[in-house]
Every structure is written in C-alpha cells, then in structure tokens.
Amino acid sequence: MNREDLPPTVAPGELEPGHPPGHPPGLMARFRNYFLTGLIVAGPIAITLYLTWWFVTWVDGLVRPFVPVAYRPETYLPFGLPGAGLIIAVFALTLLGFLAANLVGRKLVDWGERLLGRMPVVRAIYRSLKQVFETLFSGNGNSFRRVGLVEFPAPGMWSIVLISQPPSEEVSSHLPGKEEHISVFLPCSPNPTTGFFFYVPKSRVIEVELSAEAAATLIMSAGVVQPGSEQQKKIAALAGMAHAAQIANAGARQPQPAKVE
Structure with a gap:
C-alpha cells in the first residue's frame, strides 16, 4: 500500500482545503483523522476476534453432541465454557494419532480402510480426501506452497x-x-x-x-494490501497526523502576542 492509498488526512503543516492560512484544521477534519485511525487499528482486531470466536463455537457445536451430559462443563457451572469442545477435539485427535501410530492402531486403520474400500460411492470419496489430506499435512510436499x-x-x-x-x-x-x-x-x-x-x-x-x-x-484484500507493505508504519503515520493536528489546535488557542507596528 502506497501513501496515496491511505485515507485522506490532513498532514502536519498542511492546510485543509477551505481553511485560510494561519488557521488550524477544523473540527470535522480532526474528527475524520481520529475516526480513520481508530478504524484501521480496531478493524483487523475485531474481525480476527470474531473469526476466532466463530471457529471456537463451531467446533464446540460439533463436539458437544458426542460428550455425555455428565462430563459437560455447563452441567456443573452456571454458564457455558467456550472452547471446551475445541480442547476435547484437540485431545481426541492427538490420542487418535497416538493410537494409529502403534501396531494395534495400524491394524484397526487397515481394517477400516478395507471396509470403506468395499463401498462403491464412499470408496472414491474416502480415497480422494485421504490423498488431499496426506498431501496438505504431510509437511514434505510442495503443493500450494x-x-x-x-x-x-x-x-x-x-x-x-x-x-x-x-x-x-x-x-x-x-x-x-x-x-x-x-x-x-x-x-x-x-x-x-x-x-x-x-x-x-x-x-x-x-x-x-x-x-x-x-x-x-x-x-x-482485492489488492489493497500489497506484499511487503509496512502496515504498522502506515497506522503510526496516521496516528501522528491526528496528534499533530491536536497540538496545532491547542497552540492556536493560546493567546497570541500583539503585533507592534
């Protein structure tokens, strides 16, 4: 993102269009600077928190039906515990991987694959998905990297x-x-x-x-965020512009010495 792509703000030492020389930026210009700076800072944080919360609640909704009522946190607490399903899912997948890595687990996995291989429609779906997951999560492939x-x-x-x-x-x-x-x-x-x-x-x-x-x-971002752009420096520049406008406004309010002719 270049400087030209940033929202229009009043830089220190520059005059807002429509303001005569010697006058600081108006109230609306300062309000716009503060609002855009706050939006750029809070927007990504809010979206990240929302997506994280959505993922946690989605996993909780998938895992909760498989957990007996006696083992659910809300049974003993007056409120639900977000993330409990995610913790159970991570623990269950880790345990499954541990069991599948030993001899007995490999035998069970082979038996399950042979069972799925006898189902006409399920067989094609399972083999395709297995190849995709093995390629993406094996760590030694170059697909999509x-x-x-x-x-x-x-x-x-x-x-x-x-x-x-x-x-x-x-x-x-x-x-x-x-x-x-x-x-x-x-x-x-x-x-x-x-x-x-x-x-x-x-x-x-x-x-x-x-x-x-x-x-x-x-x-x-549809090209808005270009690779190699320093977003934090852009945000700091906007904050500096707003702070400079505030300082200029405070200086303008101080009594000016009378001119001696």
Missing part, C-alpha cells in the same frame, strides 16, 4: 495461482502438445476458498517469491 502468475483470463491480464503437482500419466497423455504441464489453482477474490483448477504448460507459469499466506492476503 509455491505461488505463480498465469496469463488469465485474457492476454495481458495476469492472475495469481497456487502451484500444485504435475498431472498423472493418465491425464498428461491426453493433454495437447509435448510440453510439460502443471496443475494450478486460481483463487477468487475476496473468497480464496473458491476458484478454478486447470492444467497449464509449465513455461507459461511465472513463479514468484511470495508465500502462500501473503498471496491469500493479497487476494482477500
């Missing part, structure tokens, strides 16, 4: 994509040309969880030095 640019949707227009894996032999054998292809995901703005998945020749993807988190922030 690299960011690139693709000329889309028209020549001269470039879109940010997340680079995934090369296509399999079954797919690559049907792709036109002899050039190597790669699969990419193009997130949509402002919701990066939706988008387009397609195969594109590897030479037409320009890989950029940008993390997936920074790319998601850029897409969700």
